[in-house]
Amino acid sequence: MDLTAQNTAIVVDSTADFPEAAERFPNWRMVPLYVRFGDESYRDYVELGPHDFYERLRVAPIPPTTSQPTPGDFAAAYAELAGYERIFSVHIPQTLSGTIQSARVAAEELGDKVRPIDSGTASAAIAMLGFAIQRRLERGTTDEEVDALVDRFKERAGLLFTVDTLEFLQRGGRIGRAAKFAGQLLNVKPILTIEDGEVVPLKRVRGAAKAFAEFQRQFTGETADGESLRVGIAHAEAPDRAEQLRKMVVGERPHAEVEIVTTLGAVVGTHAGPGTVGLFWFADDA
């Protein structure tokens, strides 16, 4: 089957931190996860935006928790896209959330139409995988080409993030091997990545300036300048750090395209915490 933007849709979940999905592309939808403060539950972005979330996080007596979309939520999104013949449903890894499980249950109802994809990554990087698929749809593509793209993305896309404190990752149980990497007393910044769906520590440095320098070192070490280089940036209440990273990217790799700069929504923010900043890249050259 020839896949085009006219006959193929893309669904992301809200951990892609790309709430404007449906506005930007008529063939996209975003399905929100839930964030829960006590007994009150909100749909990520839809009922609780990042700004209100971080305000609330500051004063919440008990920390929020998150929960995956229901299979029904996905079924509703797929139903909205009934006019399309194929749906790529791109999600946060199974190891970090049960979201893709709900998507699979809903997808099964529709036979082969929906292909759930474990992106192996998080936040804006999920949206970036979606963008890469979209670029192919716009020029015409096939399932096989998309499969190859997903494999290449998982293997080669870069992801770095740093958190102000490991507390949030720890509380949500999403810390993996970074558990040992504490060092809160000395303003130690862990530089983290996601590998095989798991949060993995790369290095620890002291202070925001060194964290930035480390981002720069890794980014320049692993990328070459070129128009195929795509970059994304996400932050939780740290617009200055995001802007500093953007400037660094533009300075070091002037031909690259910074295709998304976004705020971490309530769900990803629950697990990363304020002050988090992430840098994502993918050389889409095949």
Next chain:
Amino acid sequence: MTGLELARGALASLEQSRQRIDDLNVYPVPDGDTGTNLTLTCRAIVEALEGSTAHDQAAIAKELTRAALMGARGNSGVILSQIVRGFAEVLGEAGAIDTPTLARAFRGASDAAYRAVRRPVEGTMLTVIREVAEAAERSDSTRAPAAFLVSLVRAGEESLARTQDLLDVLRDAGVVDAGGAGLVEILRGLAATAAGEPIPEAPPAPELSIDAIHQELSEFRYCTTFVIEGEGLVREELERELERLGDSLLVVGDPTAYKVHVHTDAPGDALAIGTTRGTIAGVEIANMHTQTHGREQRLLHVVPDLVSEVVAVVVGEGNRKLFESLGATSFVEGGQTMNPSTADLVAAVERTGAPEIVLLPNNSNVIMSAEQAATLAGKPVEVVASDSLQAGLAAIVSFDPQRGAAENATEMREVLDAVATGEVTVASRDAQLNGLAVPKGAYLGLAGGEAVSVGDDFAQVVTDVVERLLAEPRGILTMLRGEDAPDVDALVAAIAERHPDVEVDVQDGGQPHYPLLLSAE
């Protein structure tokens, strides 16, 4: 008996155990919300049935399936929705609902649940629904449905108990599977409702064992346990007093002897509460730091054993904590005026568990004995020749226990080359240093080992040292305050104003003789 009544029974039973099930949740992600998710899923089903106008069995079954699908919360909720769906599909097509039909419905439920999960893991709620279905098929089909369901509750409980044997992460955490526990509560609610009985009380939360309570994260450092023996001891009184010292408190026993367990930073105070009321015995005080560590390893099963550890020579309780927070596990007390022996260092290396060691001498006078110790120790030791405590502290930041000692040492030495260090001390006698006359009792400021400032004004001497350290562009300035050090708040504010790009980090080091140790990176 309507479907709605049965669903309400299941919900009521789940609600009672919601918290207990949340607490069991360690798999697949230990985020403690399984009970809540199952309850919300079940509540969505009840609400949908309450609003339903369907009358025939097939239509109700369809609504049930849809409600479960729409309302499913969390991974456990999604699996539950598939169980409900498989169950409802059989009932929807059946005529009378009798025991053989129910047995087929449980089989349908189990099959649907397994189909929904890409890689089924045993020791989870999947195991429980499958073993319940198998028990249902084996069961006497002439039994009345209510009695049949009661027998399935038992089968479910037995299956649940076995989840521990099937999934290491559960055994290590000393819990059964949370989703499976939820399923058993649902069965219990269904069975009671079918029999026309009230929902039985939830099984009492098992008296928390000390192992289980350790699964909680604690901000306190020492796990302290002891027994107080005496006469007429009052548990509530003990709890009230001990509560103030920390968390994870457990006081169990009888008025003649209570076993106390508490996480606290003040184990001595906890023991004192015991000795004012009776005699204490069986005292155990363990550093939680290493225990929590161990728990995370067990829970996540992804952390390989430590490849290397750091042995550090330190002086000052605060400094020791800083090194510990960055992964040092074995310490030798010592510094400028008290140099440890080679034997002390070898002994510290031998106390470690990791196969390779990085040794931080943290003083120029200790480097040689450290190098000697490295040749004498029974395992590979890399000496990272830190000539001051603050330099060693900068170096240990880049230590990663999952790398070998040599690889760590290479990176740590690079840090040493880049860090600038200084200190402020008090002259112990009249002296001449780098052409400066240093009267006894004056503050003496050194940068890079050279005397750069002398005087009675602490702030001025510190400022001189700081300016020297920040002569090259730096990102972070660390100050370790010694014991009885003058206040530095005003100084820090002034430095921040002069060097807005530098982060200033002040820590209580607690070292003697040096009111301030400084480093700039």
